[in-house]
Amino acid sequence: MVRTPCERNGVRKGSWTPEEDEKLVKYITRYGHANWQQLPKFAGLARCGKSCRLRWMNYLNPNVKRGSYTKEEDEIIIKMHQELGTKWSLIAAKLPRRTDSDIKNHWHTTLKKQAKNKLERFNELIISKINNEEQVDTKGMSSTSSSNELSTLTTEYVPQLSHYYRTLIANQDCLTSTSKESLGKFWSDHYMVKNSPARNDHQLPKSSEEQFIVYYDDQLDDIFHQLMEELPEKNYSYEFLQ
């Protein structure tokens, strides 16, 4: 990709030329990069410090790993994205020599789609489970493999969703701290979902139309029902399923 170079106030913008790259690499190799603001002036570059920093950090630094991602790296990124959201620098910290910028690009171009498909499949399976439609397999898989897939996907998504609901509960002023604690524990131990966006911003539902369905196991006692009654109904609706 080559951006059309342009100049504003003598500061060049756009794609870097091989000559500029060479100047930057030579300078940093020799003197380091203690001050990015001053660096372009001393390195003889008509660039802003920010541009130099970006070029070095993401492309010219020999420690940066570029090229295709392994399956393991993809899995780490997807998992970390579920846990942390778009904290690319934290995600990059788990992938040696990959940059936050490169991971972000890879996410937007490739992994986002994969993750979306996975989540849609997860919701599909959960809903069919809720509706006792396990036998009806839209993807032509057997009931057993469908259940296994659901189990795998649930393991992947529960931490994120339980965090979301725990945050929701924590923000309800009408609940006592004991209630909040019990509900918080509930989300750590049980399952949920339908129309419950697997949000990564952990915010309260934005629309009063938003609804979630609670799917839970037989061990759950009445406490959940009681506590849910304490929540202001206006904010959202919910259903209980067994």
Add this chain to the structure above:
DNA sequence: AACATGTACAACCGCTCAATT
């Protein structure tokens, strides 16, 4: 062959936050 659409990714922009003055 020509055009439209999708994909990949380099680069920029605006913002935040910590360090410094």
Add this chain to the structure above:
DNA sequence: TAATTGAGCGGTTGTACATGT
């Protein structure tokens, strides 16, 4: 303590290339 500065971060854009119609 407040203001300033610079580094870093995440979102977005612009463009080349690939693929589809």
